[in-house]
Amino acid sequence: EMPLLSQCFNLLDFEAVARRVMKKTAWAYYSSAADDEITVRENHAAFHRIWFRPRVLVNVEQVDFSTTMLGTKVDIPFYVTATALGKLGHAEGEVVLTRAAKKHNVIQMIPTLASCAFDEIMDAAEADQVQWLQLYVNKDREITKRIVQHAERRGCKGLFITVDAPQLGRREKDMRSKFDEDEGSDVQRGSTTDGSQGAARAISTFIDPALSWDDVPWFQGITKMPIVLKGVQRVEDVLKAIEYGVQGVVLSNHGGRQLEFARSAIEVLAETMPVLRARGLQDKIEVYIDGGIRRGTDILKALCLGAKGVGIGRPFLYAMSTYGLDGVDRAMQLLKDEMEMNMRLIGCTKIEELDESLVDVRSLFNH
Numbered sequence: 125e126m127p128l129l130s131q132c133f134n135l136l137d138f139e140a141v142a143r144r145v146m147k148k149t150a151w152a153y154y155s156s157a158a159d160d161e162i163t164v165r166e167n168h169a170a171f172h173r174i175w176f177r178p179r180v181l182v183n184v185e186q187v188d189f190s191t192t193m194l195g196t197k198v199d200i201p202f203y204v205t206a207t208a209l210g211k212l213g214h215a216e217g218e219v220v221l222t223r224a225a226k227k228h229n230v231i232q233m234i235p236t237l238a239s240c241a242f243d244e245i246m247d248a249a250e251a252d253q254v255q256w257l258q259l260y261v262n263k264d265r266e267i268t269k270r271i272v273q274h275a276e277r278r279g280c281k282g283l284f285i286t287v288d289a290p291q292l293g294r295r296e297k298d299m300r301s302k303f304d305e306d307e308g309s310d311v312q313r314g315s316t317t318d319g320s321q322g323a324a325r326a327i328s329t330f331i332d333p334a335l336s337w338d339d340v341p342w343f344q345g346i347t348k349m350p351i352v353l354k355g356v357q358r359v360e361d362v363l364k365a366i367e368y369g370v371q372g373v374v375l376s377n378h379g380g381r382q383l384e385f386a387r388s389a390i391e392v393l394a395e396t397m398p399v400l401r402a403r404g405l406q407d408k409i410e411v412y413i414d415g416g417i418r419r420g421t422d423i424l425k426a427l428c429l430g431a432k433g434v435g436i437g438r439p440f441l442y443a444m445s446t447y448g449l450d451g452v453d454r455a456m457q458l459l460k461d462e463m464e465m466n467m468r469l470i471g472c473t474k475i476e477e478l479d480e481s482l483v484d485v486r487s488l489f490n491h
């Protein structure tokens with residue numbers, strides 16, 4: 125009853141298989157989003173309101189879509205974003221994503237709440253493989269300091285501080301499905317956990333809701349890793365991030381799992397970059413987006429609008445949960461194939477050629 129892997133022709137196909145075959149608690153935790161799940165749907169739908177304005181008669185025989193992110197050269201402008209509890213979907217957990225990331229020369233962001241121990245994920249990587257750390261900031265800053273400095277010593281090349289989760293969003297699908305703490309295994313735990321409130325609530329009680337802009341210099345003082353704020357949702361905060369001297373932001377609504385009626389990251393990006401350009405600030409910070417990216421064309425649209433790269437979450441979880449490493453490998457290859465073809469079809473041979481003239485965003489805002 126499982127389709128062959130070769131029958132998955134795009135990232136959405138993995139989701140359809142996962143919905144049918146995954147364990148109920150795992151599917152509920154991975155797929156759930158806040159409240160009525162309006163934002164999570166908008167995340168992908170927003171891409172459908174952007175159209176291309178391709179160039180023709182460009183020699184596109186040779187196409188190269190490699191680029192850099194925080195100084196690291198990658199084969200294609202996406203990274204595996206941080207998603208907690210990898211062992212809910214696959215017995216080996218996050219290291220499956222590590223191996224696929226290596227094969228495709230893309231970066232993996234390691235979640236604070238990984239099922240595998242942090243060192244196990246670092247050890248699973250090859251010597252030259254780049255990984256980033258996603259940080260949930262603990263109320264006990266000594267714990268946070270230890271995590272950050274350990275990650276830096278182990279060779280992590282970027283610190284992504286999650287700023288959109290002072291309290292976990294209400295994910296009712298997840299709450300309805302009772303979570304047994306043992307399923308998550310090695311995750312960092314706070315004081316008490318309560319599995320009856322779903323997987324998300326059970327693991328997140330240590331997160332500090334008092335985290336503020338005033339803490340940013342403290343982070344800059346404890347690490348030399350580039351700092352990126354993950355979960356920024358308005359241009360005013362991007363300007364503030366530049367003032368505070370951080371290296372990047374991820375425009376993101378946490379896959380629709382936090383604030384319901386947060387806008388899609390692609391829309392926030394389209395609002396942000398013209399403001400940065402008008403002030404000559406576009407090179408002062410690297411802007412990433414995540415949420416709803418499922419197609420090569422989605423990646424292209426984000427890059428045309430000024431993103432340095434994009435994060436992808438659920439599709440790799442679904443591919444891992446259904447077909448393991450082979451699934452994630454195929455999902456990444458499908459994105460590369462889609463990227464290559466669509467670069468040709470819009471008349472571009474390199475990432476530097478992607479610009480806003482190649483997209484029509486009139487209906488992005490007016491719908």
Ligand code: FNR
Nearest residue numbers: 154205206207208286378379414415416436437438
């Ligand atoms: C997440 N996300 C997330 N983000 C974060 O900063 N720390 C975390 O622990 C998690 N955990 C997590 C678990 C699961 C199951 C999902 C689906 C998401 C958010 C994630 O990094 C990213 O913002 C979104 O997943 C991007 O949207 P897509 O690609 O899943 O649509």
